[in-house]
Amino acid sequence: MENHLKLYIGNKNYSSWSMRPWVLMKQMDISFDEHLVRFDGFTPESCFKKTMAELCPTGRVPVLVDSGLVIWDSLAIVEYLAERFPDRHLWPQQxxxxxxxxxxxxxxxxxxxxxxxxxxxxxxxxxxxxxxxxxxxxxxxxxxxxxxxxxxxxxxxxxxxxxxxxxxxxxxxxxxxxxxxxxxxxxxxxxxxxxxxxxxxxxxxxxxxxxxxxxxxxxxxxxxxxxxxxxxxxxxxxxx
Ligand SMILES: N[C@@H](CCC(=O)N[C@@H](CS)C(=O)NCC(=O)O)C(=O)O
CATH class of the missing domain: 1.20.1050.10 (Glutathione S-transferase Yfyf (Class Pi); Chain A, domain 2)
Structure with missing residues (x-):
């Protein structure tokens, strides 16, 4: 399947929620394009918030975009990945x-x-x-x-x-x-x-x-x- 996955994340030093899907995809060899949206504050005027608010309703990272489908929240993202890549067995099999x-x-x-x-x-x-x-x-x-x-x-x-x-x-x-x-x-x-x-x-x-x-x-x-x-x-x- 052609890969159109884009993962939006925050600063790697600080963004704990972004880390989860990123390390999962790296570890399980799921290729994706990374879009790092630098933290410059979380007020409505910040570039971070303006960028993310255009993309998803929460205005937070991580966000996964798959050919136009926007998925936000780390738990929803990993569940989506588990369904999209069943051969990777992202959840335990039993x-x-x-x-x-x-x-x-x-x-x-x-x-x-x-x-x-x-x-x-x-x-x-x-x-x-x-x-x-x-x-x-x-x-x-x-x-x-x-x-x-x-x-x-x-x-x-x-x-x-x-x-x-x-x-x-x-x-x-x-x-x-x-x-x-x-x-x-x-x-x-x-x-x-x-x-x-x-x-x-x-x-x-x-x-x-x-x-x-x-x-x-x-x-x-x-x-x-x-x-x-x-x-x-x-x-x-x-x-x-
Ligand atoms: N429950 C969300 C939490 C996401 C979250 O809070 N992300 C932080 C960065 S680690 C964020 O974007 N904060 C911006 C804000 O609070 O406006 C998830 O699991 O993805």
């Missing part, structure tokens, strides 16, 4: 494993808000002090991390690793930005879950995204709650 993988992705898609707010994706940064502060002062961040550890460990134990469902699936793409947060903020995990972090970081899709994120070298101050001030000025005691 119905029970597939149902579990969908449960994990749905939980990720609508949850972990405390972790996401306290530790936004910032691939080129190293912020161990912030990670330690957030874990010390925000119980909801501790809860999110414990849930992720339990979720990953159970899946790895049940399906044998190295990826969440044995071989690489959509679930691994969905958790790739969490893996990046674990790395940036040095968040502690059980041994099994740490092994998964290493396995995920070594996948070709994630390696390619990380290389390009670092090469971007595009500091966006509105995406930087921490690197603009010393950690002594950061007061994480209130929950978001």
């Amino acid at each position: 119905p029970d494993a597939r149902a579990l993988a969908r449960s994990l992705c749905a939980e990720m898609h609508s949850g972990f808000t405390a972790l996401r707010a306290a530790c936004p994706m910032n691939i080129e940064a190293s912020l161990p002090d912030i990670g330690a502060l957030m874990l010390r002062d925000r119980p909801s961040v501790r809860d999110d991390l414990a849930r992720i550890d339990h979720m990953w460990s159970s899946s790895l134990a049940r399906f044998g690793g190295p990826m969440l469902f044995g071989r690489y699936t959509i679930a691994d793409a969905f958790f790739a930005p969490v893996v990046m947060r674990i790395k940036t903020y040095h968040l502690p995990l059980s041994e099994l879950a740490r092994g998964y972090v290493q396995a995920c970081l070594s996948t070709s899709g994630v390696e390619a995204w990380v290389d390009e994120a670092i090469a971007e070298n595009d500091f966006r101050d509105f995406e930087e709650p921490y690197r603009l001030k010393p950690s002594s000025e950061i007061k994480p005691s209130s929950e978001n």
Whole structure:
């Protein structure tokens, strides 16, 4: 089938939602044209918002365009890809494993808000002090991390690793930005879950995204709650 896929994404260093379909498509050898719409703010006047609002109703990335069909939202995009490329087996093939993988992705898609707010994706940064502060002062961040550890460990134990469902699936793409947060903020995990972090970081899709994120070298101050001030000025005691 002729390939007309276009994927609109944001800055690779920051855009966690964009990372999911991008690493999936790279990893599973689905070719596409990338359109990076640089973050310059999310106000209606920003170039980012004007560009994306012309394309889709949410005005957000990622967006996949397939010969005029516009699909927005990372979950809808990966479901579309799974249907369009059935031979790639993007979901696990067994119905029970597939149902579990969908449960994990749905939980990720609508949850972990405390972790996401306290530790936004910032691939080129190293912020161990912030990670330690957030874990010390925000119980909801501790809860999110414990849930992720339990979720990953159970899946790895049940399906044998190295990826969440044995071989690489959509679930691994969905958790790739969490893996990046674990790395940036040095968040502690059980041994099994740490092994998964290493396995995920070594996948070709994630390696390619990380290389390009670092090469971007595009500091966006509105995406930087921490690197603009010393950690002594950061007061994480209130929950978001
Ligand atoms: N649920 C959406 C979330 C998309 C999203 O929030 N993307 C961010 C960038 S990572 C964005 O475009 N933000 C712009 C805004 O908030 O206006 C998805 O899964 O695709």
